[in-house]
Amino acid sequence: MRIALIAHDKKKNQMIDFAVKYKDVLAKHDLYATGTTGTLIMGETGLNITRMKSGPLGGDQQIGSMIADGKIDLVIFLRDPLTAQPHEPDISALLRLCDVFSIPLATNAATASIIMNALRNGDIEG
Numbered sequence: 001m002r003i004a005l006i007a008h009d010k011k012k013n014q015m016i017d018f019a020v021k022y023k024d025v026l027a028k029h030d031l032y033a034t035g036t037t038g039t040l041i042m043g044e045t046g047l048n049i050t051r052m053k054s055g056p057l058g059g060d061q062q063i064g065s066m067i068a069d070g071k072i073d074l075v076i077f078l079r080d081p082l083t084a085q086p087h088e089p090d091i092s093a094l095l096r097l098c099d100v101f102s103i104p105l106a107t108n109a110a111t112a113s114i115i116m117n118a119l120r121n122g123d124i125e126g
Helices: 009-021 035-045 059-068 088-100 109-121
Strands: 002-007 030-033 049-051 074-078
Touching: 002 009, 002 035, 002 059, 009 035, 009 074, 009 109, 030 035, 035 049, 059 088, 074 088, 074 109
Parallel strands: 002 030, 002 074, 030 049
Antiparallel strands: none
């Protein structure tokens, strides 16, 4: 499975904790991430991650393009709903593409954990 990992600035520590907790599951899949998020996860976990640009510099759009091209199967996007994002149109487009192409999308740690446990248990084909 090809998994995209994205986190807003105030959610990056939560994403790192998530990646550490589910490292065994994530290690079995092809991982992609926006720039800083990918760097931080790799530094803490040693996971192999293909990094895109930073979200505000086009990384969200790069992942959106991969979704449209059938190259992403799952998106974990830990969003900060309480902070305005300068690239909000890019974020909205990414979320819309997940809906258009029926790509599973977790926008918070609770939903992401349910998906990871389903992958770990074989309830979702990876």
